[in-house]
Amino acid sequence: MLHIHNTLSRQKEEFRPIDPTHIGMYVCGPTVYDFAHLGNARPVVVFDVLYRLLKRHYPRVTYVRNITDIDDKIIAKSKESGEPFLSITKRTAQAFHDDMDALNALPPDIEPLCSGTIPQMLDMIATLIEKGHAYAADGHVLFHVPSMKYYGELSRRSRDELIAGARVEVAPYKKDPADFVLWKPSAPDQPGWDSPWGRGRPGWHIECSAMAKMHLGITFDIHGGGLDLIFPHHENEIAQSRCAHDGAPLANYWMHNGFLTVNNDKMSKSLKNFFTVRELLAVAPGEALRLALLSGHYRQPLDFSVEALQKAKATLDKWYGALRGKAAAHAEKLGVPVALEDALLDDLNTPLAIAHIHELANELNRAATPAEQAPIRARLLAAGEVLGLLQQDPETWFRWQPAEGAGPTDAEIETQIAARLAARKAKNYAESDRIRDALAAQGVILEDSAGGTTWRRG
RNA sequence: GGCGCGGUGGCAGAAUGGCUAUGCAGAGGACUGCAAAUCCUCGUAUGCCGGUUCGAUUCCGGCCCGUGCCUCCA
Numbered sequence: 001m002l003h004i005h006n007t008l009s010r011q012k013e014e015f016r017p018i019d020p021t022h023i024g025m026y027v028c029g030p031t032v033y034d035f036a037h038l039g040n041a042r043p044v045v046v047f048d049v050l051y052r053l054l055k056r057h058y059p060r061v062t063y064v065r066n067i068t069d070i071d072d073k074i075i076a077k078s079k080e081s082g083e084p085f086l087s088i089t090k091r092t093a094q095a096f097h098d099d100m101d102a103l104n105a106l107p108p109d110i111e112p113l114c115s116g117t118i119p120q121m122l123d124m125i126a127t128l129i130e131k132g133h134a135y136a137a138d139g140h141v142l143f144h145v146p147s148m149k150y151y152g153e154l155s156r157r158s159r160d161e162l163i164a165g166a167r168v169e170v171a172p173y174k175k176d177p178a179d180f181v182l183w184k185p186s187a188p189d190q191p192g193w194d195s196p197w198g199r200g201r202p203g204w205h206i207e208c209s210a211m212a213k214m215h216l217g218i219t220f221d222i223h224g225g226g227l228d229l230i231f232p233h234h235e236n237e238i239a240q241s242r243c244a245h246d247g248a249p250l251a252n253y254w255m256h257n258g259f260l261t262v263n264n265d266k267m268s269k270s271l272k273n274f275f276t277v278r279e280l281l282a283v284a285p286g287e288a289l290r291l292a293l294l295s296g297h298y299r300q301p302l303d304f305s306v307e308a309l310q311k312a313k314a315t316l317d318k319w320y321g322a323l324r325g326k327a328a329a330h331a332e333k334l335g336v337p338v339a340l341e342d343a344l345l346d347d348l349n350t351p352l353a354i355a356h357i358h359e360l361a362n363e364l365n366r367a368a369t370p371a372e373q374a375p376i377r378a379r380l381l382a383a384g385e386v387l388g389l390l391q392q393d394p395e396t397w398f399r400w401q402p403a404e405g406a407g408p409t410d411a412e413i414e415t416q417i418a419a420r421l422a423a424r425k426a427k428n429y430a431e432s433d434r435i436r437d438a439l440a441a442q443g444v445i446l447e448d449s450a451g452g453t454t455w456r457r458g
Numbered sequence: 459g460g461c462g463c464g465g466u467g468g469c470a471g472a473a474u475g476g477c478u479a480u481g482c483a484g485a486g487g488a489c490u491g492c493a494a495a496u497c498c499u500c501g502u503a504u505g506c507c508g509g510u511u512c513g514a515u516u517c518c519g520g521c522c523c524g525u526g527c528c529u530c531c532a
Contacts, residue, residue: 010462028532036532043532073530156461157528204530226532227463233531257532258463264524268531295481296471301464301525308470311482318481321495343472351472355480365496429491436493447495454495 002057002345004222005299007230007254008154012347015253017221022060024220025051026212026251028229029111031068032092033077036099037274038289038304039226039260039267045290045388046257046298046348047224048105052386053344056336064215065108066208067093069115070201075190085191089115099277102286103293104388112211114202118193120210121202124244125182125195133243136197138173139185145178148239154254155231180236182206205236212250213241223251227258257298264303280309282403287389288313294350294387315358316389316397317456319380322361324394325451326377327370334378336386344386357383398456407442407457417446417453 002015017023027047030040047063054061069089078085097107125141128134133147145151145159152158159178170177181203186192192199212220218241225234234254241250259266262273280289283306292312296302337360343352360380367373384390401407408416416435423431436446445458 030532031530038532040532046532071530155527158460228527228531231461231527232529259526259532261525266526266531270531299463300471303470311470315481318495349472351470351481352479355472358480362497424491427491433492440494445494448490448493449495456495 003347004253004255005347007256020058023054023058024062024216025222026064026216026220028208028225029065029067030096031071031073032089032096033074035276035278036096037267037276041103041277042260042293043226043257044100044105045103045293048388049348051106063108064110066112066211069113070191102281103290104287110215112215114207117207117211117214120214121206122195124206124210127244131243134182139198140173140181141183141197142174142179143182143240144175146176148243151239154238155235205233206240208237209240218245218248220251222253222255224255227256230256258301261301261303284309284313285400288316290388291316295354297351298348319361319390320394320397322364323377326373334375334382336382337379340383353387401457413444413455
């Protein structure tokens with residue numbers, strides 16, 4: 001039985017799907033104006049683990065993650081660099097896909113573009129005006145917050161508090177200081193679409209409401225995203241959708257992942273303390289990055305460092321080392337170990353799941369015969385798969401090298417190992433150790449065992 | 459000012475009203491030509507002060523410290 005922490009209640013709840021034969025999940029995706037940093041990758045990996053879990057327990061899951069390709073940051077970037085708007089969004093979306101693939105994140109079932117959902121947004125805006133929840137003013141359309149009875153339910157803020165704490169000047173055309181934009185005018189040189197309120201573009205929040213409705217219906221099961229989206233983004237999404245749908249809930253469960261920090265500061269562009277996924281992939285394999293992101297519970301803050309990344313890689317070295325050279329079970333694939341599945345069913349307790357994987361790896365290392373090893377190996381692989389880990393060939397894993405590493409090629413290493421073997425046979429240990437030390441200096445570690453010498457890049 | 463989160467061994471990080479994971483690092487041992495890897499053994503923790511309880515790290519209250527949101531943000 002799956003339990004998840006619901007931001008609406010601030011409590012762990014039993015997950016009760018609307019339709020047990022078909023689960024709907026929406027997660028806010030990237031705004032494509034720049035390379036994804038690791039903070040952007042965290043929700044992708046976290047909800048990927050949830051997606052995999054749901055797929056094991058329900059016959060059908062529809063996972064929707066949007067791409068925001070209309071945004072003022074993209075417009076600003078285009079103006080600044082001279083690169084055409086569409087070129088930026090297309091290139092950045094592709095880079096995002098490449099990065100997430102490297103992290104072993106499964107693609108969502110549906111990945112709608114904001115620019116492809118304009119008619120649905122215009123429909124919803126018209127409905128909101130019709131129902132008295134929105135109004136046109138000065139080329140804009142604004143959502144009227146006081147018309148929404150439950151506004152603040154998710155973020156637990158009252159409208160008065162919002163106004164009291166406001167740090168932004170209120171635009172003169174707003175009826176209420178808390179009102180937010182559904183549609184805004186575009187200058188001739190800015191991307192825009194014709195609408196009853198003039199040529200313009202959507203506000204940030206309406207896109208998710210429209211895309212969620214289009215692909216998942218009025219009410220769906222799970223809505224996810226980063227903690228910082230609770231307010232205002234998700235609060236506003238709820239306001240728009242519920243008001244457009246006569247009060248029907250938008251999502252029954254809201255899940256939010258904690259921040260990624262660097263030296264305990266939030267990783268952000270403005271602090272310039274961010275790492276892009278891209279630059280980290282040059283330092284360590286994507287799988288190590290993924291493990292590092294899952295090494296803490298998703299709701300806790302996670303402090304990232306290159307050391308933490310290297311530790312994750314060392315952990316995977318150990319696990320792949322346990323798998324290396326072990327006979328595969330020819331029997332059918334074993335199921336996911338119960339203890340591990342239970343850990344994930346309890347609000348995605350990935351650290352506990354990882355502890356179980358350690359236990360399996362140790363068990364595999366202790367197993368002496370192929371007959372004992374095969375079933376443990378199968379369980380370890382099944383365990384890895386639920387976290388999106390351990391699915392590559394161990395030999396491939398150990399051959400990975402950093403992007404700038406101009407170390408010896410695989411063939412050169414093999415040649416050196418053969419030379420060393422000859423020296424060892426002749427009991428010329430000085431020469432043998434010289435070869436080993438020379439390779440070690442180039443980042444290649446040799447390991448002798450009864451079965452011969454294996455190597456890995458450290 | 460309002461709302462919220464967190465303080466667990468040297469580090470990372472779970473869990474729990476009593477018997478306290480897991481990993482890394484550290485100490486000792488096995489194995490090895492020597493290593494590496496692996497295996498075995500070992501040490502060390504629940505911010506402070508009260509309360510409830512037979513018993514609290516776990517529940518309640520206060521305090522201290524750190525931190526997030528209230529503006530674009532995963």
